Amino acid sequence: MSMRESNTSGLTLTIGHLYPDQLNLYGDRGNILALRQRCRLRGIELRVVGLGVGDALAPDEYDMLFIGGGQDKEQAPVAQDLYDVKGIGLWAAIEDDMPVLAVCGGFQLLAQYYRPAEGADMKGLGVFDAWTIHKGPRVPRCTGNVAISWNGSTLVGFENHGGRTYLGTAKPLGKVLKGYGNNAEDGTEGAIYRHAFGTYMHGSLLPKNPHFADFLIQLALQRKYGANSINSANGVGNWTPEVIVPAGEKQNGATPPEPSQAALFTELTPLDDTLEWEAHAFVLERMGLYTAATTALQTHRSS
């Protein structure tokens, strides 16, 4: 079904941007700009709400969450706030299949713990069964362009992290084609739990990976407006369909969709992403992945 109607449909999404003042080190604001622009072009209004230290996170007020990375010094008070103030709300949102994108420091904060080279462990939320170890200043940082395979295509970005992340039961976001990934050892990059995606990829990630941006928007729309919700999503397919939510949380978990709009949404209108895919292919070529670059251009140019 064509999405021409959606230009006047009045679909709205609200994204909670966690700690925009503290976790903003690597241009990750570009992710928000990309989501907003890609929604606007389809007549979807995307509201961005900043959630700072001390602000409560009421899961029913948001359709999507984003958390970026910051400096170590600024990460500690944020970790405390995330655990004490926003923890329950964030857990409820994630268990209720809200799409969450966590980049770099944000990814580390959503895992079990962060063990610095010296000093006590920093406790994370434990959304991803994974943990991060910083092996000291002698061990070089993982810095450089990175490409991974994801959902039959590629994701590209730039990574810059001192900590090495190891996955427990968490599934990786993708397999490293070139670069370091989670730990420079096992070829995994990022982590997935339900619709929460952790990754080390800056760049910003979403502008150069428009298919991933649209995937997140689609998850959010389907969750809010879709009839059959997540079953039709063509995504990674490794979430558990069963929703485990404490009884009291369920009513607050999501905004009930209006019936007329629920019928409206099926899939996103394609946009002209020529420039996006050229930039994507350029990063792949920068890393010598010429075949992947050709594939990316061929697959997405025609759409």
Next chain:
Amino acid sequence: MPKQKSPRLVSREKRSGKSNRPQKQKGNMFGSKNKSQATPTTEGVQRSSQHTSLRAGFAVMGGRTMGALSRRLHLGGGTSVVGIVAQRLYPDIVGHLAAQLEHGSIIVTGTNGKTTTSGLIAAILSDAGLRVWRNREGSNLMRGVASSLVIRALPNGNLRRSGAAISIFEVDEAVVPQMVATIPPRVAVFTNLFRDQLDRYGEVESVATRWIQAVKALPTDTTLVLNADDPTTAHLGELFTGNVLYFGIDDPALDLQFQRSASERHQVIDTRTCPQCGNDYTYELRFYSHMGHYVCPQCGHTRPPADVRVTKVLSDDFDRLRIHVVSANQEGDIVIPLPGLYNIYNALAAITTSQVLNVDWEPIVTGIEQFKPMFGRGERVQIEGRTLRLLLAKNPTGFNEVLRTLFNEETPRHVLFILNDNIADGRDISWIWDVDFERVVKQTTTLVVGGTRALDLALRLKYAGIAQDEMTIVPATPLRAARREKVAHNRISRDAKNMHAGTESMVQEKEVKPNRRYGIVEAINSAVQQTPVGETLFVVPTYTGLLEIHRELEHRGLTPHYWEGRDE
């Protein structure tokens, strides 16, 4: 070519080099540093110091020979290699030569403004009658500093005309601890600290840590010149037991709230917390990013009062800033022939440094007012009837300030952006998403985007709201994938033509994309051609983009070779 490499000799030289380092004394006029030690041959270690000179002489000749060779062979500017070779031959060459300077050394460091600030200091001090030496060739790592000394040294290992000489070294923020250990400076200037090349320097915090380490190692007769409005820089003063002078802006009219459309803008803030208690600062005045009058609501830690301050900015347009400067014993108006708020700080840093050296007011005024913009800092070049202005922008705050300066008057501009991701620029270009390109929207008459990462910058501009047909994209190189596609496409269209004998060709032509051009030369040509004769084209490149543009302009005979720039 000297190839002496006995390790025993090296270690002895090292020791003697250290023992020869002069003690600093305060003098009278300009605080003349060490007249008695103008030549390093002091009593005692005679033999060893002969070796030192010999060794230094070898190093000097070796370095200069390699430099000349590399220049002749066009391997590059030939500036860094001089220092690299000399240091390889004699690791302590920098300390050895710097010790001979009569008036000692000034080091200037910080994320933004190093080059302009040291240029301003140099202009003032030469107007005051000093012989000024700089590493102005643009290499601000250890080897660049070594080069700048070696090219002025004699084959006997002594500096030429070291009397009445002072050196000003622009120092990369990451090598400050090394530098102050080698050359204990008379004055150390810290301009500011912003995020820059996170892939190279690590986080902003790690640079701050190095600075603290450097400041703690400084001799107490060094004078620190610090920016009061930058919390990290100002904080260094609290950790230093010697003399500290602060500079800053005290004009409330410059507060962000009075700047056009400031409320919509995103400000990149790199220092937000108080070093004493970790609480977030609040601002009484904020000029840009984290620069302003800050106070910690928790513990009361606050901006130090400025010793040299701008009380009023009398006019602020693209080519000049007129400011009123007040200090303990000097006061007056100065015209800075440069654009942008950040150049007020650069001028203040230079004025403050000059005051440390007891320079009169007059050379301060003439030095600043007759200042010629440095390499890529607003310099003007005439090209085919157009004026080209080069404005280096290498990190988010620097870029934001360039954009503010360019578009403050709401005059539509002709602009060429160049974004490179070579090592000297930083491989990571994520920072462009922290730049307020939103303020470029509807402000450009023509817009060309070039460089190795032109596609990324074009994408950034697209998401800022600039339509693709409003800009010309000229990447450094074509995509291989696109070429392969084109080959495939051509083959198909050829087959199609053969089959349909030409009738199909119209349809095929429609599908072929407009011819894209590539490379820096095409980027410049395209931007120049789009700029009408008599108008100004503003070129905003990252560091290596600036070098490429310079090379191209040189090639066209429009600028002198920068490495030939001689002081004096």
